[in-house]
Amino acid sequence: MVSREEIHSLCHKYYEENFAAGKKFEPEKTFLPANGKVLDVDDLSMLIDASLDMWLTAGRFHEQFEKEFAKFWGLRHSLMVNSGSSANLVAFSALTSPFLKDRKLKPGDEFITPAACFPTTINPALQYGLTPVFVDVDLKIHNVTPEQIEEAITPKTKLVMIAHTLGNPYDAKKISEICKEKGIWFVEDCCDALGATIHEKHVGTFGDLATCSFYPAHHITTGEGGAVMTNNPALKKFAESFRDWGRDCYCAPAQENTCQKRYSWKIGELPLGYDHKYIYSHIGYNLKATDWQAALGLSQLKKVSGFIEKRRYNFNYLKTKLIELGAEEYFDFPTALEGANPSWFGFLLTLKNANMNRSSLLQYLNDKKIGTRLLFGGNITKQPGYLEINKRVIGDLKNTNLIMEKSFYVGIWPGLNEEMLNYIASNLMHVKNL
Template identity: 30%
Template structure:
């Protein structure tokens, strides 16, 4: 049996809307992007949503729109995909890492305040694997210190923290829609904010610095980029956001089924769920007990047709970050320990019981082999 790590969920509604775009001859800057933005804003209950061509682009524009630049510092997590820190370096700001909570894998709020200096302009939490960070504490710190909060919610659309959806109460939130995400536009992302000035700046900068209020196609009011989301991608997004509740329910059901099935395997720790926190299940990641060789386990899974991947590699130990900032092993021990033990198993909307049973059985074989 072949079980991929991820698989997009594309149906007839998606195909119909894409054909509408193809038949319209409007492939960019058309009605579908406006509709997609409106539907996302309504779902998240925010004033503004600005669609862009990737989550990375969204993070970059959020940083620029808030005026974060050279010499500024932003406190963030070293346990993340690299774009959450690269977006700061794009603007010559410095990411200042705080270690993670070993249970949630999110930034540990208790380590944030001690890292704040006169140069600190923002906190950038990442909702890792779709699990909300401790936003109550983060907002309290930000308010006390008078700094911004940018939420990297790229993995977490639909997640909520004590009844409040992530990415909705911050200065800017960013979601992403790569094919392995809960909903997809192929490539794409969206910036959310309740600040109309931030939204206006992001719309201008995504479109080569053109202004919506004045000037023509060749009149550029500020430095900008080609970060636009095309109409075909937006059409796909419209169909996906229309059924997001169904999609999230499927993924939640699959995650809970996995957790039950995996209880029989000694040495495999499953994700825990916290009261008051709704996880939007992006990936299903387990942790292997100390002494279990993860590479050997992965090799056995892959030889048996099962997609798997380590999540994440510590950002501070990436070659570019070592060279640029002088990081080394031991700087963020929780991140390093968790990173060395985590393993993403196949996970997608329509994963079947048969596929999950196969993954669990082969994983058990792998654990038994490496434990001999």
């Protein structure tokens, strides 16, 4: 009989022989992406463990991941899904549940969000027929201020849904107070911000629901993957239903009759005793993750504090280097709010001089094998897919347009070391030649 131990020991050997040494950094040859994943032999072992179970769908790893991930946030519930975009869809959908009666979101309601955003933070609400109200951002944090939110609120406002973009927290405490006072739902998209805190609390713990992404660019990875978090048991139930086909039944996969009355329900206009497994109280989806994703999530979660610290270290290291080189003459750097401890996703730079051409700098960096990214959609209202949408816009979006034209970010993810960051910093100084 081959034991799991033997397979794992072979897996360790395979990892040692194929991956352990890593690759030597060679300037101008080794590509330095703006984002990346960090995997080790424990991650490989967990993936193999999940394979040896041959369970495939959400199983024991999934259950454990949901528990441990909720614990990390200090929240009661976390639901694993197959991407951060799905997490946003599930979180938003939960707020459309008919069980919420007059508090449920309806087509025609308004939702407030910054125009400098990631598309799938806002797409679920757009597709459901809510009207987006786009606000500008503050240039220090590249995100909204509570004052901008207050200015945009009307009696039609029913939702505020904003990402903690690039891991730098906005004032979620103040915004949650405004939302609570006015009876507005508040969803924090924390896809970029795992581990970021403000006023000593994790971002994501201020709103009614929070979301996270585990795509390889993010703080931990499960390949594709994401999660929805909440402290509210009713919202958890609705979110779970939307994730799991819209069903009313809450049995875990391969379990039956958790409610003890599987054949005695009378719901909707269905006949008495209609199998609870096939009763749909929401118009849902299947957005579940697999047990491989959850197994990888567990081993990644063990290393999350180290990942976050390394991101913070790399951000500060790169900032110090850039200041030493005189980069502040050419670029604006991001700043954290007082009381915030970002969990940086990238290092966003904004060209100070309006005549400087960003594309030629990005092309230069690309030729030097330095990866860059933009702040997502820039001004989303200018994106081809969004030109025709019904919307309200507050002000002239001047700062958003500046970000669209002059900002970009470089990597600070844990796979980058000081030598690589020195190389990135010195090449950024090509800005002098623009």
